[in-house]
Amino acid sequence: MTAMLTRILTVVATVLLAAPAWALQQPPPPKGEFVPIEQLPPGDQLPSAPLLVAAYAFVWLAVMVYLWTIWRRLNKVEAEMHALEHRRAGSGR
Amino acid sequence: MKRVFLPVLAVAAAMFAFAPIYIANAPFEASMGLVSKIFYFHVPSWFAMFAAIFISGISSAIYLFKGRAWADRLGVAGAEVAVLFGSMGLVTGPLWGRKSWGVWWPWDARVTIALLLELTFIAYLLVRKFGGPGSEKLAAALSIFGMFNVPFLYMSVNIWRTIHPPTTVIPTLPSGMPGPFWLSVAAFLTLCALLLTLRSGLEHQRAALDALYLEDE
Numbered sequence: 001m002t003a004m005l006t007r008i009l010t011v012v013a014t015v016l017l018a019a020p021a022w023a024l025q026q027p028p029p030p031k032g033e034f035v036p037i038e039q040l041p042p043g044d045q046l047p048s049a050p051l052l053v054a055a056y057a058f059v060w061l062a063v064m065v066y067l068w069t070i071w072r073r074l075n076k077v078e079a080e081m082h083a084l085e086h087r088r089a090g091s092g093r
Numbered sequence: 094m095k096r097v098f099l100p101v102l103a104v105a106a107a108m109f110a111f112a113p114i115y116i117a118n119a120p121f122e123a124s125m126g127l128v129s130k131i132f133y134f135h136v137p138s139w140f141a142m143f144a145a146i147f148i149s150g151i152s153s154a155i156y157l158f159k160g161r162a163w164a165d166r167l168g169v170a171g172a173e174v175a176v177l178f179g180s181m182g183l184v185t186g187p188l189w190g191r192k193s194w195g196v197w198w199p200w201d202a203r204v205t206i207a208l209l210l211e212l213t214f215i216a217y218l219l220v221r222k223f224g225g226p227g228s229e230k231l232a233a234a235l236s237i238f239g240m241f242n243v244p245f246l247y248m249s250v251n252i253w254r255t256i257h258p259p260t261t262v263i264p265t266l267p268s269g270m271p272g273p274f275w276l277s278v279a280a281f282l283t284l285c286a287l288l289l290t291l292r293s294g295l296e297h298q299r300a301a302l303d304a305l306y307l308e309d310e
Contacts (some may be wrong), residue, residue: 046191052127054188056113059181
């Protein structure tokens, strides 16, 4: 029991003695909050060109796909109209 | 309408052919470099979306309160074109943001309201497609609601703290940038007008087909 108490007191005393030294230790220099992109390591730098090309390509692709869907829907409606007119002409209306 | 359509199409084609050359020769933004050129497509796509939303919202109000069929056709055309231009803004924005801010999507007020606006008009189209009889009026109300969100989206960068630049950026663009920018805006608005004409033409044809079916019965 006495040995256990001695060990605990030793640990507490060590912590108490070390604490001021620990607290007074100089903090590590803070990491810069802003690092210019040119100073980043090459692995962290994102190339601009693929992002720019992807953005422009998406805009063009979206317009083309949308035009194609309008054209397809318009063709479908017109085909249906022609079929209906033929049916009506056939039945003599 | 057909007499106006072809010259406008020619003008739009010329603007879109010339814009890349003009944009390529525009000066680079100092801190962002090459990727800042997304600006010339990103911002005009939002302008075109706003135009389509106002056309859809005003037409929807006319349809709701006056019952005009042409207004409903223009309302649905505006909503669909708004979704198209909104998707351009929502895709090109993160591609620019990833390089400039280091994140794809910052969840600030501007991007969140933009996403909600896009979802509002997707909801409009879904209600019209799957809502059954009477869904036109419900969708029209949704379009008016969406239209009133546009000023919040535009002013969000001035009201809340976001990483987007404020609205004062465009009037204070450095020399060499306003020319290509306003050319892009004009090209996008012309494209928006052309797509609206085509899309409302499709609705007109559908209405004619419905009338034929009704006559046939």
